[in-house]
Amino acid sequence: MTSPHPVDTRLPWHRLLVFGLQHVLIMYTGCVTVPLVFGAAAKLDKPTVALLISADLLVAGIITVVQSLGLGKLAGARLPIVTGATFVAMSPMILIAKDYGLQAMYGSMLLGGVIGIALAWPFASIVRFFPPLVSGTVLTVVGISLVGVAGGLIVGSDPKAETFAAPSRIALAAAVLAVALVCTVLGRGVWSQLGVLIALIVGIVIAIPMGLVKLDGVSRAAWLGAPHPFHFGAPQFPVTAVVAMTIVMAVVFAESTASMLALGEITGKSLTRADVARGLVGDGLSAVLAGVLNSFVDTVFNQNVGAVATTRVHSRYVTAVSGAILVILGLVPRFGALVAAVPQPVVGGVGLVLFATIAVIGVDTLRKADLTDRVNLTIIAVSIGVGLVPVLTKGMFDKFPSSAQILLTSGISLAAATAFTLNLLFNHTGLGEIARAVKGVQPQALTHSESPSANI
Numbered sequence: 240m241t242s243p244h245p246v247d248t249r250l251p252w253h254r255l256l257v258f259g260l261q262h263v264l265i266m267y268t269g270c271v272t273v274p275l276v277f278g279a280a281a282k283l284d285k286p287t288v289a290l291l292i293s294a295d296l297l298v299a300g301i302i303t304v305v306q307s308l309g310l311g312k313l314a315g316a317r318l319p320i321v322t323g324a325t326f327v328a329m330s331p332m333i334l335i336a337k338d339y340g341l342q343a344m345y346g347s348m349l350l351g352g353v354i355g356i357a358l359a360w361p362f363a364s365i366v367r368f369f370p371p372l373v374s375g376t377v378l379t380v381v382g383i384s385l386v387g388v389a390g391g392l393i394v395g396s397d398p399k400a401e402t403f404a405a406p407s408r409i410a411l412a413a414a415v416l417a418v419a420l421v422c423t424v425l426g427r428g429v430w431s432q433l434g435v436l437i438a439l440i441v442g443i444v445i446a447i448p449m450g451l452v453k454l455d456g457v458s459r460a461a462w463l464g465a466p467h468p469f470h471f472g473a474p475q476f477p478v479t480a481v482v483a484m485t486i487v488m489a490v491v492f493a494e495s496t497a498s499m500l501a502l503g504e505i506t507g508k509s510l511t512r513a514d515v516a517r518g519l520v521g522d523g524l525s526a527v528l529a530g531v532l533n534s535f536v537d538t539v540f541n542q543n544v545g546a547v548a549t550t551r552v553h554s555r556y557v558t559a560v561s562g563a564i565l566v567i568l569g570l571v572p573r574f575g576a577l578v579a580a581v582p583q584p585v586v587g588g589v590g591l592v593l594f595a596t597i598a599v600i601g602v603d604t605l606r607k608a609d610l611t612d613r614v615n616l617t618i619i620a621v622s623i624g625v626g627l628v629p630v631l632t633k634g635m636f637d638k639f640p641s642s643a644q645i646l647l648t649s650g651i652s653l654a655a656a657t658a659f660t661l662n663l664l665f666n667h668t669g670l671g672e673i674a675r676a677v678k679g680v681q682p683q684a685l686t687h688s689e690s691p692s693a694n695i
Contacts, residue, residue, distance in 0.1 A: 245553040246318060246508045258552050259560030261436040262321050263568075264581060265593065266540045269388070270299055270565075273324035273535050281336050289572065294466035294534040297569030299323045302525040302537045303562030306518060307555040316510075316518030318502045319558045321543035322525065324535035327490050327652070331483040332535075339477050346474030349530025351484030355492065355523030362492050363516035368667070369500055373658040375604030376619050377497040380626035380654040381541050382598025387630060389594050392587030407449060408584040415442035415588030423549060423592075435546060435589050442585030451582040461572050466532045474530060484536075488526060491538045492519050493655045498539035501597070504604055505544070506553040545593030548600055614674050618661040626654025 242248075250258070274295045278288035302322045309315035328348075335344040393412040394404040402408065418441045422434030430437075446452050499518050503510045518539075525537035543561075547553060608615050629635055629650045636647040647653065665671035 244506075244508060246506050246555050248554045249556050250552075250554050255554075255557055255560045257433065257436065258550070258554075258557040259564055261433065261439075261550070262543050262546060262558060262561040263564050264439050265435060265542050265546050265586070265589065266321055266323050266561075267581070267586075269540065269542065270295060270323035273326060273329065277329065277332060277336075277535070281333065281341070290464075290466060290470065291533060291535075293464055293569050293572055294529075294532045295324050295569070296565050297466060298525060298528045298532055298534040299537055300562045300565030300567075300569055301528065302521055303565060304559050305524065305562075306521045306539075307559035307562060309517065310521075312513075312517070314517050314520040314524055316499055316514050316521065317555060318499060318508065318514075318518070319506070319543075319547050319553055319555045320499075320502065320518070321540050321558050321561050322521070322537040323540045325491055325494070325538040327494070327538070328484070328487045328536045331487055335477075335480045335483065339475065339480055341471040342473060343475040343477050343480050345469070345471065345530045345533060346476045347480035347484040347530075348526050348536060349474055350476055350481050351488050352523045352526025352528075352530060352536070354481075354485050355488035355526060356520050357523075358488075359492070359519035359523055360516045362489075362496075362519055363512045366496060366500070366512060366515050368659060368663060369496065370662065370666075371604045371607035372615055372618065372666075373655070373662050374497055374500045374504070375601045375606075375608065376622045376626075376658040377651065377655045378501050378601030378604060379598050380601070380623055380630075381494075381497065381651055382545075382594050382596070382601055383627060384630045384650050385541060385594035385597065386591065389587045389590030392583040392590060395583070408451075411442060411445060411449065411451070411582070412584045412588035412591070414445060415439070415585050416591055418442070419589050419592050431550075433550075435549065435593070438589050439581065439585060442588060443581060446582045446585060451584070452580055454580055463570065464572050465570055466534070468531050468533075470533045484526070487536065488523065490652045491522050491536060494651050495519060495522050495539045497651070497655060498541055498544055501541075501544055501600060501604075502539075502547065505548045505600065508553075541597055542590060542593045545596040545600075548596050549593060612675070614665050614671060618658060618665060622654050622658035622661065625657045626650045629653065 271292050274291035278291060299322055305315045306320040309317045332344055393408060395402060397403055415438045419434050419438035422437050423431055426434055499515055529535050610616055627650055629648050636644055639647060
């Protein structure tokens with residue numbers, strides 16, 4: 240009798256619970272940041288923002304369960320995936336809410352999700368054009384970009400605050416980073432796999448006497464609460480808003496595709512076109528649920544992809560438990576407030592490890608491409624450069640139309656689009672043969688079978 244693939248392995252319940260909680264602690268801050276930022280931009284009161292947070296957690300939990308366990312043959316990649324609200328949609332959401340109102344924002348999100356579901360299978364057909372040269376480039380940009388997010392959590396979000404970039408915050412993050420390093424590298428068995436969670440717990444303990452653990456919001460939070468469908472009124476569907484949210488779905492699809500391919504590389508799970516398509520349907524379903532329940536479009540959280548690589552726990556049943564925990568947090572606001580009390584420097588400290596791990600996975604994936612071929616090398620260099628420009632040069636595209644900013648301000652999207660296009664031009668047309676003939680290069684054949692996603 241053959242043993243199941245590590246992705247399909249069921250762990251003992253206590254390990255499922257602990258590893259599932261670890262994933263939630265890793266992604267929680269990033270997940271709730273979207274409703275907090277949007278609420279501030281839209282000038283919503285605190286009770287309304289709290290409602291958005293609960294809806295955000297609930298939808299993220301539902302979609303995480305769907306992506307992990309699958310919904311028949313309809314949705315779910317059946318991979319160790321944790322989903323959460325994406326920042327890709329932030330700018331268009333704010334603009335739509337300002338110009339048309341919240342009813343139009345959620346209406347366009349709902350319809351954009353429906354369109355996304357319809358386009359999931361056609362989109363999955365182009366995944367065969369995501370060889371290691373493309374997916375490795377995207378993963379490298381993802382990891383490097385997210386390091387800045389971890390840094391932001393460590394120093395704080397308000398440059399005018401007295402605690403901004405305080406040495407104590409940086410020292411706390413460094414201590415958390417050191418604990419994670421020691422546990423992961425020197426630990427054995429389950430202790431190594433739980434290195435991130437142990438680092439989080441140690442960080443919380445250290446942060447208590449520093450006054451960084453704020454529990455006052457826990458007592459004020461309600462025990463039970465469920466989002467009300469169409470809280471802001473009947474949905475509206477302005478054409479411009481729907482087009483903008485459809486573009487958002489295309490960008491989310493590109494990011495999720497790269498993340499799913501990364502999980503295929505990490506876990507050694509061979510992905511089919513159907514696996515990717517069902518995963519993209521899950522993204523579309525998140526937008527539909529978000530439009531109904533007043534939440535936000537979800538995508539695969541790359542910090543959790545990094546956690547899968549770091550902990551080497553590949554079971555999709557672990558992330559299914561994470562989804563169940565998120566559903567509980569969404570329905571029991573007091574639990575959500577307790578998790579939210581984890582100080583940001585603590586999350587940022589472990590984030591440095593997780594995000595950098597993604598970049599390392601990208602570099603390792605690029606090794607499967609023929610880097611002795613200067614055409615391939617140039618494609619990678621240009622794509623990484625283009626992808627990191629908006630990340631490292633803030634405000635670069637602020638004077639462009641808002642519709643263009645949806646794509647241009649996302650370094651991940653730019654890297655994916657650039658690498659995908661250049662790979663098509665120079666590896667799937669006669670232009671590549673001309674370029675290599677000029678340089679006198681005879682590249683080694685790069686077949687898609689070199690990737691665990693060979694069945695796509």
